[in-house]
Amino acid sequence: xxxxxxxxxxxxxxxxxxxxxxxxxxxxxxxxxxxxxxxxxxxxxxxxxxxxxxxxxxxxxxxxxxxxxxxxxxxxxxxxxxxxxxxxxxxxxxxxxxxxxxxxxxxxxxxxxxxxxxxxxxxxxxxxxxxxxxxxxxxxxxxxxxxxxxxxxxxxxxxxxxxxxxxxxxxxxxxxxxxxxxxxxxxxxxxxxxxxxxxxxxxxxxxxxxxxxxxxxxxxxxxxxxxxxxxxxxxxxxxxxxxxxxxxxxxxxxxxxxxxxxxxxxxxxxxxxxxxxxxxxxxxxxxxxxxxxxxxxxxxxxxxxxxxxxxxxxxxxxxxxxxxxxxxxxxxxxxxx
Amino acid sequence: xxxxxxxxxxxxxxxxxxxxxxxxxxxxxxxxxxxxxxxxxxxxxxxxxxxxxxxxxxxxxxxxxxxxxxxxxxxxxxxxxxxxxxxxxxxxxxxxxxxxxxxxxxxxxxxxxxxxxxxxxxxxxxxxxxxxxxxxxxxxxxxxxxxxxxxxxxxxxxxxxxxxxxxxxxxxxxxxxxxxxxxxxxxxxxxxxxxxxxxxxxxxxxxxxxxxxxxxxxxxxxxxxxxxxxxxxxxxxxxxxxxxxxxxxxxxxxxxxxxxxxxxxxxxxxxxxxxxxxxxxxxxxxxxxxxxxxxxxxxxxxxxxxxxxxxxxxxxxxxxxxxxxxxxxxxxxxxxxxxxxxxxxxxxxxxxxx
Numbered sequence: 193x194x195x196x197x198x199x200x201x202x203x204x205x206x207x208x209x210x211x212x213x214x215x216x217x218x219x220x221x222x223x224x225x226x227x228x229x230x231x232x233x234x235x236x237x238x239x240x241x242x243x244x245x246x247x248x249x250x251x252x253x254x255x256x257x258x259x260x261x262x263x264x265x266x267x268x269x270x271x272x273x274x275x276x277x278x279x280x281x282x283x284x285x286x287x288x289x290x291x292x293x294x295x296x297x298x299x300x301x302x303x304x305x306x307x308x309x310x311x312x313x314x315x316x317x318x319x320x321x322x323x324x325x326x327x328x329x330x331x332x333x334x335x336x337x338x339x340x341x342x343x344x345x346x347x348x349x350x351x352x353x354x355x356x357x358x359x360x361x362x363x364x365x366x367x368x369x370x371x372x373x374x375x376x377x378x379x380x381x382x383x384x385x386x387x388x389x390x391x392x393x394x395x396x397x398x399x400x401x402x403x404x405x406x407x408x409x410x411x412x413x414x415x416x417x418x419x420x421x422x423x424x425x426x427x428x429x430x431x432x433x434x435x436x437x438x439x440x441x442x443x444x445x446x447x448x449x450x451x452x453x454x455x456x457x458x459x460x461x462x463x464x465x466x467x468x469x470x471x472x473x474x475x476x477x478x479x480x481x482x483x484x485x486x487x488x489x490x491x492x493x494x495x496x497x498x499x500x501x502x503x504x505x506x507x508x509x510x511x512x513x514x515x516x517x518x519x520x521x522x523x524x525x526x527x528x529x
Numbered sequence: 530x531x532x533x534x535x536x537x538x539x540x541x542x543x544x545x546x547x548x549x550x551x552x553x554x555x556x557x558x559x560x561x562x563x564x565x566x567x568x569x570x571x572x573x574x575x576x577x578x579x580x581x582x583x584x585x586x587x588x589x590x591x592x593x594x595x596x597x598x599x600x601x602x603x604x605x606x607x608x609x610x611x612x613x614x615x616x617x618x619x620x621x622x623x624x625x626x627x628x629x630x631x632x633x634x635x636x637x638x639x640x641x642x643x644x645x646x647x648x649x650x651x652x653x654x655x656x657x658x659x660x661x662x663x664x665x666x667x668x669x670x671x672x673x674x675x676x677x678x679x680x681x682x683x684x685x686x687x688x689x690x691x692x693x694x695x696x697x698x699x700x701x702x703x704x705x706x707x708x709x710x711x712x713x714x715x716x717x718x719x720x721x722x723x724x725x726x727x728x729x730x731x732x733x734x735x736x737x738x739x740x741x742x743x744x745x746x747x748x749x750x751x752x753x754x755x756x757x758x759x760x761x762x763x764x765x766x767x768x769x770x771x772x773x774x775x776x777x778x779x780x781x782x783x784x785x786x787x788x789x790x791x792x793x794x795x796x797x798x799x800x801x802x803x804x805x806x807x808x809x810x811x812x813x814x815x816x817x818x819x820x821x822x823x824x825x826x827x828x829x830x831x832x833x834x835x836x837x838x839x840x841x842x843x844x845x846x847x848x849x850x851x852x853x854x855x856x857x858x859x860x861x862x863x864x865x866x867x868x869x870x871x872x873x874x875x876x877x878x879x880x881x882x883x
Contacts, residue, residue, distance in 0.1 A: 208632055215639040225638045265638050283637060290686065290730070292637035466631055466646040467690035505632035505644070 202328035203500035324369035413438020432457030459498025558844030559610025729762030806842030
């Protein structure tokens with residue numbers, strides 16, 4: 193019997209009051225973005241916002257709760273952007289979106305920082321066991337892809353250093369049930385042949401730092417065949433696949449040709465469109481995917497938005513959380529009708 | 530294909546001294562006076578007695594002020610600095626049935642945008658810009674240009690809940706823009722600029738923009754000058770395709786990278802008029818008249834003087850107001866000096882023949 197787990201990739205929109213308060217407290221310019229040593233007023237605003245988004249997830253009935261990554265001004269480049277040995281350069285486009293982040297230029301050793309662990313400790317206290325916690329980090333390939341290396345020298349050494357850094361961050365995490373590693377760059381700028389083989393090793397270096405279930409979540413479309421095949425060499429519980437954006441047939445082809453992990457995460461709900469899918473529609477998408485792979489019996493299917501939900505206005509984001517939770521709880525027969 | 534319409538002479542001022550005429554204009558936006566931002570906040574404060582009607586009056590005052598500021602700078606065609614518009618997609622989405630607003634979304638850092646959702650077929654209801662145009666025309670002694678956010682950008686920068694894809698949405702929006710331009714032309718408008726910044730980020734969609742423009746100009750008299758503005762991007766990815774667009778003028782941002790891309794437009798020959806950005810809107814340093822004259826001459830590598838329009842790179846709203854003014858004043862002065870040099874035969878025009 194497959195267990196359906198409703199969750200998200202993290203990186204939530206800030207509550208509107210927090211958008212406004214933090215604009216006033218921090219400002220609008222590049223130099224005003226998160227630094228890792230925020231003032232007391234800023235810290236306490238984030239605490240209130242974090243508490244709100246944790247409650248939202250419990251109210252929605254999600255099976256995993258994330259911290260929300262509300263401080264991640266630079267989206268998934270955040271863990272580097274606040275690092276002491278990283279300088280932030282110009283504002284660059286975040287994938288193919290009308291969103292921008294500071295180019296993190298790595299200029300010295302990537303020592304452990306504990307920045308994300310500190311956020312998760314707060315979230316863990318807020319949750320107090322009410323739902324299992326899910327940690328979120330960029331995957332090593334995407335983080336290396338978004339950054340500029342001015343210290344390590346070559347792409348493979350840099351990827352390995354990023355992986356070791358992320359592994360060190362994970363070691364400091366409080367107890368968590370699941371770890372999502374976000375790897376949109378595997379879709380958007382797939383590794384060349386030389387680097388492709390190093391990707392699963394890098395992922396293992398992060399995943400090996402936790403006993404939790406690790407999901408390598410990909411989005412913004414389908415992986416190319418070779419990248420997918422290499423990704424399956426990683427020792428993780430699940431890969432996450434986008435079944436909303438891009439070429440779904442390619443995704444299904446990859447899965448039927450090369451197999452899938454024992455568990456799978458499906459990006460079912462569109463994180464970049466305000467149209468709220470009904471729980472029945474989301475469930476139909478799960479069934480559609482399973483039907484394409486008749487010989488596969490997943491132990492766990494994670495039901496998620498495809499992308500991070502920060503692209504959405506808060507009201508639609510909340511409705512999508514509720515729909516995901518309801519989809520996981522729908523009676524299978526009802527959903528099949 | 531390019532309209533090849535001879536609709537430029539109508540903007541030559543009666544008292545223009547030179548034989549040559551380089552049409553001077555602006556892209557649209559201008560820094561808002563600080564008091565306008567303050568009174569807008571006041572109008573949104575339920576505690577305040579300052580209401581929507583007071584805000585309308587403030588908008589009129591600001592539009593009058595900036596239109597006159599443009600005339601004082603010596604421009605041949607003017608706009609009101611878009612004093613009534615806060616954001617280029619939101620302004621139009623608020624006026625188009627089929628759109629709804631759900632709240633702000635992040636662009637970067639703590640910069641947000643009320644990204645609207647298209648939830649049903651878009652429709653034309655009340656005119657969007659006719660009141661604005663009539664007000665500005667009444668204030669201005671010079672012809673008024675009307676910037677309109679293009680349908681491709683309106684489609685790309687919205688959530689699409691209702692249409693099969695963004696292309697279908699863009700075409701429906703293009704039909705609405707066409708209807709709006711008809712209304713504007715009836716009200717006397719003769720110079721329209723379609724703004725498509727989204728094309729700079731997704732240049733592979735140039736065919737959608739081209740088809741949208743076909744719909745936009747359908748039935749519009751050739752006496753009406755139609756420009757297309759696309760902000761900084763890799764122009765080689767949309768050129769020479771833009772030669773087939775039904776426009777009179779293509780407005781580009783080339784000053785900010787020192788005309789590195791000017792040769793993109795030299796081969797094959799450039800067909801529409803060129804509206805060339807000659808002052809940088811991302812740099813608060815005011816260019817000297819001499820420097821701007823050199824920039825203008827870059828344009829003569831692409832088109833002859835009778836097809837060259839002189840403009841800032843983009844809207845100037847992010848500059849300090851006095852810097853914006855000085856850049857435009859220097860720009861007009863430079864254009865007039867280049868015209869005199871052209872009259873005197875002191876400048877070689879190297880543009881290939883179209």
